[in-house]
Amino acid sequence: MDAAASALIDAALAEDIGPGDVTSEYFVPEDRQVRALLVAREEGCLAGVEVAAEVFRRVDPAIDVQVLLTDGSRVSAGAHVLIADGPARGILTAERTALNFLQRLSGVATATRRYVDAVAETSARILDTRKTTPGWRLLEKAAVLAGGGTNHRMGLYDRAMVKDNHLVAEHDPASLQDAIRRLKETHPEVEVELEADELEQVEAFLALEGVDHILLDNMSLEELRKAVALRGDHPRPLLEASGGVTLETVQGIAETGVDFVSVGAITHSVMALDLALDFVELEVS
Structure with missing residues:
Protein backbone atom coordinates (compact mmCIF):
# COMPACT_ATOMS: atom_id res chain seq x y z
CA MET A 1 0.00 0.00 0.00
CA VAL A 116 -11.64 7.17 -23.77
CA ASP A 117 -14.39 5.22 -25.52
CA ALA A 118 -15.58 8.40 -27.25
CA VAL A 119 -12.18 8.93 -28.93
CA ALA A 120 -11.41 5.25 -29.55
CA GLU A 121 -11.48 5.69 -33.34
CA THR A 122 -8.82 8.43 -33.21
CA SER A 123 -5.16 8.50 -32.16
CA ALA A 124 -5.77 11.05 -29.41
CA ARG A 125 -5.38 10.16 -25.75
CA ILE A 126 -7.37 11.49 -22.81
CA LEU A 127 -5.37 13.38 -20.19
CA ASP A 128 -6.27 14.29 -16.64
CA THR A 129 -5.31 17.59 -14.96
CA ARG A 130 -4.26 18.87 -11.54
CA LYS A 131 -7.92 19.61 -10.74
CA THR A 132 -7.99 16.86 -8.15
CA THR A 133 -9.28 16.50 -4.59
CA PRO A 134 -6.58 17.88 -2.25
CA GLY A 135 -4.59 14.95 -0.86
CA TRP A 136 -6.22 12.43 -3.21
CA ARG A 137 -4.17 13.17 -6.33
CA LEU A 138 -2.23 9.91 -6.51
CA LEU A 139 -5.39 7.87 -5.99
CA GLU A 140 -7.44 9.86 -8.49
CA LYS A 141 -4.71 9.75 -11.11
CA ALA A 142 -4.43 6.00 -10.59
CA ALA A 143 -8.19 5.85 -11.17
CA VAL A 144 -7.72 7.73 -14.45
CA LEU A 145 -5.25 5.05 -15.55
CA ALA A 146 -7.74 2.35 -14.52
CA GLY A 147 -10.27 4.02 -16.81
CA GLY A 148 -7.87 3.94 -19.76
CA GLY A 149 -6.73 7.55 -19.53
CA THR A 150 -3.24 9.03 -19.41
CA ASN A 151 -1.73 11.04 -16.58
CA HIS A 152 -0.61 14.62 -17.16
CA ARG A 153 1.97 16.02 -14.76
CA MET A 154 1.60 15.00 -11.11
CA GLY A 155 2.45 18.42 -9.74
CA LEU A 156 4.44 21.59 -10.24
CA TYR A 157 7.72 19.69 -10.07
CA ASP A 158 7.63 17.20 -12.97
CA ARG A 159 6.74 19.40 -15.94
CA ALA A 160 7.18 23.10 -16.62
CA MET A 161 3.82 24.33 -17.88
CA VAL A 162 4.00 27.96 -18.95
CA LYS A 163 0.44 29.26 -19.04
CA ASP A 164 -1.04 32.64 -19.91
CA ASN A 165 -0.54 34.02 -16.40
CA HIS A 166 3.14 33.12 -16.57
CA LEU A 167 3.43 34.73 -19.99
CA VAL A 168 2.07 38.01 -18.64
CA ALA A 169 5.31 38.34 -16.74
CA GLU A 170 7.58 37.03 -19.50
CA HIS A 171 6.41 36.69 -23.09
CA ASP A 172 9.37 37.81 -25.20
CA PRO A 173 10.47 34.85 -27.41
CA ALA A 174 14.15 35.41 -26.67
CA SER A 175 13.49 35.40 -22.93
CA LEU A 176 11.33 32.28 -23.25
CA GLN A 177 14.09 30.51 -25.17
CA ASP A 178 16.62 31.48 -22.53
CA ALA A 179 14.36 30.20 -19.72
CA ILE A 180 13.84 26.88 -21.55
CA ARG A 181 17.58 26.52 -22.06
CA ARG A 182 18.34 27.20 -18.38
CA LEU A 183 15.68 24.72 -17.23
CA LYS A 184 16.92 21.98 -19.55
CA GLU A 185 20.48 22.49 -18.37
CA THR A 186 19.49 22.14 -14.73
CA HIS A 187 16.64 19.63 -15.06
CA PRO A 188 17.07 17.75 -18.37
CA GLU A 189 14.38 15.23 -17.40
CA VAL A 190 11.68 17.90 -17.04
CA GLU A 191 9.51 18.50 -20.11
CA VAL A 192 8.34 21.96 -21.17
CA GLU A 193 4.78 22.83 -22.19
CA LEU A 194 3.67 26.24 -23.43
CA GLU A 195 0.07 27.43 -23.54
CA ALA A 196 -1.17 29.05 -26.74
CA ASP A 197 -4.47 30.91 -27.03
CA GLU A 198 -3.93 31.97 -30.66
CA LEU A 199 -2.39 30.45 -33.77
CA GLU A 200 0.22 33.22 -33.85
CA GLN A 201 1.52 31.92 -30.53
CA VAL A 202 1.63 28.38 -31.90
CA GLU A 203 3.81 29.58 -34.78
CA ALA A 204 6.11 31.41 -32.37
CA PHE A 205 6.39 28.41 -30.03
CA LEU A 206 7.16 26.04 -32.90
CA ALA A 207 10.21 28.17 -33.67
CA LEU A 208 11.64 27.65 -30.18
CA GLU A 209 13.98 24.82 -29.23
CA GLY A 210 13.25 22.48 -26.33
CA VAL A 211 9.45 22.77 -26.38
CA ASP A 212 7.96 19.32 -25.73
CA HIS A 213 4.24 20.18 -25.67
CA ILE A 214 1.98 23.00 -26.77
CA LEU A 215 -1.35 23.43 -25.01
CA LEU A 216 -4.03 24.67 -27.41
CA ASP A 217 -6.40 26.44 -25.06
CA ASN A 218 -10.07 26.96 -25.95
CA MET A 219 -9.44 26.86 -29.69
CA SER A 220 -12.15 26.15 -32.25
CA LEU A 221 -12.01 22.95 -34.30
CA GLU A 222 -10.76 24.92 -37.29
CA GLU A 223 -8.01 26.50 -35.21
CA LEU A 224 -7.01 23.08 -33.84
CA ARG A 225 -6.75 21.69 -37.38
CA LYS A 226 -4.60 24.65 -38.42
CA ALA A 227 -2.34 24.18 -35.40
CA VAL A 228 -1.83 20.53 -36.35
CA ALA A 229 -1.05 21.62 -39.92
CA LEU A 230 1.48 24.17 -38.67
CA ARG A 231 3.40 21.42 -36.88
CA GLY A 232 3.39 19.33 -40.04
CA ASP A 233 4.99 15.91 -39.97
CA HIS A 234 7.28 16.67 -37.03
CA PRO A 235 6.73 14.34 -34.04
CA ARG A 236 7.34 17.13 -31.54
CA PRO A 237 6.08 19.18 -29.92
CA LEU A 238 3.02 17.17 -28.97
CA LEU A 239 -0.25 19.06 -29.15
CA GLU A 240 -2.79 19.08 -26.34
CA ALA A 241 -6.32 20.48 -26.72
CA SER A 242 -7.95 21.85 -23.60
CA GLY A 243 -10.83 23.95 -22.40
CA GLY A 244 -14.51 23.16 -21.92
CA VAL A 245 -14.26 19.62 -23.25
CA THR A 246 -17.44 17.52 -22.87
CA LEU A 247 -18.53 14.06 -23.95
CA GLU A 248 -20.47 15.71 -26.75
CA THR A 249 -17.45 17.61 -28.09
CA VAL A 250 -14.48 15.37 -27.35
CA GLN A 251 -14.69 13.20 -30.49
CA GLY A 252 -14.69 16.21 -32.81
CA ILE A 253 -11.71 17.66 -30.95
CA ALA A 254 -9.81 14.38 -31.17
CA GLU A 255 -10.51 14.10 -34.89
CA THR A 256 -8.59 17.33 -35.57
CA GLY A 257 -5.34 15.38 -35.18
CA VAL A 258 -4.20 16.60 -31.75
CA ASP A 259 -2.20 14.14 -29.65
CA PHE A 260 -4.00 14.69 -26.36
CA VAL A 261 -7.27 16.07 -25.04
CA SER A 262 -7.18 17.12 -21.39
CA VAL A 263 -10.40 16.89 -19.39
CA GLY A 264 -10.63 18.40 -15.93
CA ALA A 265 -14.14 17.01 -15.46
CA ILE A 266 -12.91 13.42 -15.07
CA THR A 267 -11.56 14.32 -11.63
CA HIS A 268 -13.35 17.46 -10.48
CA SER A 269 -16.96 16.81 -11.54
CA VAL A 270 -17.61 13.07 -11.37
Missing part, protein backbone atom coordinates in the same frame (compact mmCIF):
# COMPACT_ATOMS: atom_id res chain seq x y z
CA ASP A 2 1.43 3.37 -1.08
CA ALA A 3 2.39 5.57 1.87
CA ALA A 4 0.10 8.41 0.74
CA ALA A 5 -2.87 6.06 0.34
CA SER A 6 -2.10 4.44 3.68
CA ALA A 7 -2.11 7.82 5.40
CA LEU A 8 -5.42 8.72 3.74
CA ILE A 9 -6.99 5.48 4.99
CA ASP A 10 -5.81 6.19 8.52
CA ALA A 11 -7.12 9.76 8.38
CA ALA A 12 -10.48 8.69 6.96
CA LEU A 13 -10.97 6.00 9.60
CA ALA A 14 -9.97 8.37 12.40
CA GLU A 15 -12.43 10.95 11.07
CA ASP A 16 -15.29 8.44 10.94
CA ILE A 17 -14.67 6.29 14.00
CA GLY A 18 -13.28 8.86 16.43
CA PRO A 19 -13.23 7.35 19.94
CA GLY A 20 -15.38 4.40 18.83
CA ASP A 21 -18.28 3.07 16.76
CA VAL A 22 -21.01 3.30 19.40
CA THR A 23 -23.70 1.83 17.14
CA SER A 24 -21.84 -1.41 16.50
CA GLU A 25 -20.55 -1.63 20.06
CA TYR A 26 -23.99 -1.46 21.65
CA PHE A 27 -26.28 -2.91 19.01
CA VAL A 28 -24.24 -5.70 17.38
CA PRO A 29 -23.21 -8.80 19.38
CA GLU A 30 -19.46 -9.11 19.72
CA ASP A 31 -19.43 -12.70 18.46
CA ARG A 32 -21.67 -12.11 15.41
CA GLN A 33 -19.99 -13.28 12.17
CA VAL A 34 -21.22 -12.16 8.75
CA ARG A 35 -20.39 -12.28 5.09
CA ALA A 36 -20.60 -8.99 3.20
CA LEU A 37 -20.74 -8.78 -0.59
CA LEU A 38 -19.65 -5.53 -2.17
CA VAL A 39 -21.96 -5.20 -5.15
CA ALA A 40 -22.18 -2.82 -8.12
CA ARG A 41 -25.61 -1.24 -8.49
CA GLU A 42 -24.91 0.23 -11.93
CA GLU A 43 -22.63 -0.13 -14.92
CA GLY A 44 -19.18 1.40 -14.61
CA CYS A 45 -15.43 0.95 -14.30
CA LEU A 46 -13.74 0.07 -11.01
CA ALA A 47 -10.88 1.82 -9.24
CA GLY A 48 -9.75 1.75 -5.63
CA VAL A 49 -10.60 -1.90 -4.97
CA GLU A 50 -7.39 -2.62 -3.05
CA VAL A 51 -7.83 0.57 -1.04
CA ALA A 52 -11.32 -0.55 -0.01
CA ALA A 53 -10.01 -4.01 0.88
CA GLU A 54 -7.28 -2.46 3.00
CA VAL A 55 -9.86 -0.42 4.93
CA PHE A 56 -11.57 -3.63 6.08
CA ARG A 57 -8.27 -5.27 7.03
CA ARG A 58 -7.08 -2.22 8.93
CA VAL A 59 -10.26 -1.94 10.98
CA ASP A 60 -10.02 -5.60 12.02
CA PRO A 61 -7.30 -8.02 10.86
CA ALA A 62 -9.76 -10.84 11.57
CA ILE A 63 -11.77 -9.79 8.49
CA ASP A 64 -10.95 -12.00 5.52
CA VAL A 65 -11.23 -10.05 2.25
CA GLN A 66 -11.43 -11.75 -1.13
CA VAL A 67 -10.96 -9.38 -4.06
CA LEU A 68 -13.01 -10.65 -7.01
CA LEU A 69 -12.56 -7.79 -9.51
CA THR A 70 -9.54 -5.53 -9.90
CA ASP A 71 -9.10 -1.91 -10.90
CA GLY A 72 -9.98 -1.30 -14.54
CA SER A 73 -12.67 -3.98 -14.59
CA ARG A 74 -15.90 -2.98 -16.28
CA VAL A 75 -18.93 -3.95 -14.21
CA SER A 76 -22.65 -4.15 -14.73
CA ALA A 77 -25.38 -3.96 -12.10
CA GLY A 78 -25.22 -6.95 -9.80
CA ALA A 79 -21.51 -7.69 -10.21
CA HIS A 80 -19.69 -8.78 -7.04
CA VAL A 81 -16.52 -6.77 -6.44
CA LEU A 82 -15.23 -8.30 -3.20
CA ILE A 83 -16.30 -10.48 -0.28
CA ALA A 84 -15.58 -9.67 3.37
CA ASP A 85 -15.98 -12.46 5.94
CA GLY A 86 -15.57 -11.90 9.65
CA PRO A 87 -16.77 -10.02 12.73
CA ALA A 88 -19.92 -8.02 11.99
CA ARG A 89 -18.75 -5.14 14.15
CA GLY A 90 -15.56 -4.62 12.18
CA ILE A 91 -17.22 -4.94 8.79
CA LEU A 92 -19.93 -2.45 9.76
CA THR A 93 -17.35 -0.02 11.11
CA ALA A 94 -15.33 -0.20 7.89
CA GLU A 95 -18.30 -0.13 5.51
CA ARG A 96 -18.76 3.57 4.86
CA THR A 97 -15.07 4.46 4.61
CA ALA A 98 -14.42 1.56 2.23
CA LEU A 99 -17.37 2.58 0.07
CA ASN A 100 -16.37 6.25 0.08
CA PHE A 101 -12.98 5.40 -1.40
CA LEU A 102 -14.29 2.87 -3.89
CA GLN A 103 -17.31 4.88 -5.06
CA ARG A 104 -15.34 8.09 -5.58
CA LEU A 105 -12.42 6.45 -7.37
CA SER A 106 -14.68 4.25 -9.49
CA GLY A 107 -16.57 7.40 -10.46
CA VAL A 108 -13.31 8.86 -11.77
CA ALA A 109 -12.48 5.65 -13.66
CA THR A 110 -15.99 5.44 -15.11
CA ALA A 111 -15.96 9.05 -16.32
CA THR A 112 -12.51 8.54 -17.83
CA ARG A 113 -13.61 5.38 -19.62
CA ARG A 114 -16.52 7.22 -21.25
CA TYR A 115 -14.15 9.82 -22.70
CA MET A 271 -20.54 11.21 -9.86
CA ALA A 272 -19.69 8.44 -7.43
CA LEU A 273 -20.37 4.97 -8.83
CA ASP A 274 -23.32 3.33 -7.09
CA LEU A 275 -21.88 0.48 -5.01
CA ALA A 276 -23.24 -1.12 -1.85
CA LEU A 277 -22.48 -3.74 0.77
CA ASP A 278 -25.01 -6.56 1.11
CA PHE A 279 -24.83 -8.58 4.33
CA VAL A 280 -25.40 -12.31 4.76
CA GLU A 281 -25.53 -13.54 8.35
CA LEU A 282 -23.51 -16.68 9.02
CA GLU A 283 -24.37 -19.36 11.54
CA VAL A 284 -22.15 -19.38 14.60
CA SER A 285 -20.81 -22.88 15.25
